[in-house]
Amino acid sequence: MREDGLGINYTLHKIVSFREFITKMAKNQNVKTDSYQRRRILLEEMEELNQALVNCSSCTGKCCTFRGNSMQITPLETYDLYFYLQNSGQWNEDLMNRLQANISEFRLDQRPSTGAGHLMRKTYTCPFFLFKSHGCPLPPDKKPYGCLAFNPFEKGVKDGEACRSRLDSLQRREREEENETNKRLKEELNLIWEKEPIPVALLDFHRAVLALKLHI
Numbered sequence: 001m002r003e004d005g006l007g008i009n010y011t012l013h014k015i016v017s018f019r020e021f022i023t024k025m026a027k028n029q030n031v032k033t034d035s036y037q038r039r040r041i042l043l044e045e046m047e048e049l050n051q052a053l054v055n056c057s058s059c060t061g062k063c064c065t066f067r068g069n070s071m072q073i074t075p076l077e078t079y080d081l082y083f084y085l086q087n088s089g090q091w092n093e094d095l096m097n098r099l100q101a102n103i104s105e106f107r108l109d110q111r112p113s114t115g116a117g118h119l120m121r122k123t124y125t126c127p128f129f130l131f132k133s134h135g136c137p138l139p140p141d142k143k144p145y146g147c148l149a150f151n152p153f154e155k156g157v158k159d160g161e162a163c164r165s166r167l168d169s170l171q172r173r174e175r176e177e178e179n180e181t182n183k184r185l186k187e188e189l190n191l192i193w194e195k196e197p198i199p200v201a202l203l204d205f206h207r208a209v210l211a212l213k214l215h216i
């Protein structure tokens with residue numbers, strides 16, 4: 001057993017097995033397809049709405065700002081987004097500073113406990129949001145499930161006035177093996193959370209990967 005500078009205990013065996021695990025996932029040709037498959041139901045329903053001209057094109061993007069956004073993501077959703085950012089060369093100091101500034105601005109690191117290990121859910125403007133004309137820059141197969149499930153239900157929505165989350169679709173999307181993968185990611189990376197706001201989840205995932213001295 002060793003302890004690194006961040007005070008995280010790990011065994012060499014654990015590092016090796018997790019490195020294999022994560023390398024397989026990160027390099028697997030099917031990862032992209034897999035992240036798409038896990039979102040397929042939500043993406044197909046969005047496309048159906050879009051075919052009927054029910055979309056976000058005339059909206060301010062309220063659901064991505066502090067007026068409507070409190071998105072929290074699981075370790076597996078964080079994995080999808082983190083490795084997309086790493087593999088596309090977007091994970092750098094500037095982005096990490098932006099994520100940290102976002103956490104400070106919306107005090108996402110100061111959330112009181114609501115009991116049973118849960119923290120209060122807070123609203124924040126998503127650090128990836130590019131505002132009205134550009135919207136969300138993330139590829140659909142890497143976006144949080146909750147973002148994909150939140151849709152307008154009328155044409156010409158201007159400020160989120162006819163939007164809601166498709167909870168039934170989110171339920172249909174849930175998969176048993178995903179719980180196992182989340183559990184494995186939590187255990188191997190020593191994560192202590194089930195879900196966190198996007199910037200908190202990404203920075204903690206990065207710290208955890210570095211703590212295990214993984215070279216991706």
Ligand code: SF4
Binds near residue numbers: 071127129130143
């Ligand atoms: S990830 Fe994209 S869709 Fe989700 S809150 Fe951020 S900008 Fe909006």
Ligand code: SF4
Binds near residue numbers: 064158159
């Ligand atoms: S139309 Fe609704 S779902 Fe689309 S950007 Fe506006 S608030 Fe968000």
